[in-house]
Amino acid sequence: MVGLTGGTTTTEVARAISDRRGITVVTNALNIAGELAIRADLKLVVTGGTARPESYELVGPVAEQALERLNLDVAFVGVDGISLRRGLTTHHEIEAHTQPDDDRTRPIGRGRGGQLKLGRVAFAQICALDAVDELITDEDAPRRCSAS
DSSP states (O other): OEEEOSSHHHHHHHHHHTTOSSOEEEEOBHHHHHHHTTOTTSEEEEOOOEEETTTTEEESHHHHHHHHTOOOSEEEOOOSEEETTTEEEESOHHHHTSSOOOTTOOOOOOOTTHHHHBTOOOSEEEEOGGGOSOOOOOTTSOSSOOOO
8 A cells, every 4th residue: 555645746656656556545635636536447545634725635633543544555755844853844733643654654755846855844743754764856956964
């Protein structure tokens, strides 16, 4: 099972895996759900929740409860900031709570515009950096960033 939060990079991940057969995709992103709903060869699970128009994400207690009951193999998590001290962060605290939280699932940071997010700290923490197995970013991202 693949988990996808909202964001430009996670939308690109959804497009890249949309032709895979037999996979299950779990998302709280309305735009991703809309793109994958027409794919007959994959199973789409949408969390439910309250729609947040700024990000097209379903958030809040309903979304959180849905995610608590699901076991994901991998999660692609969009972020607004990535720092060594504060980990993965987002501008909105309600989005920080609507992230896959499974010991077997490790978030992967958002890539597009990655050079603008490395070393930055946004308002609410999603997870510590040690919870991340792999960081995907664009080729312009610096190899080292500040310890913000």
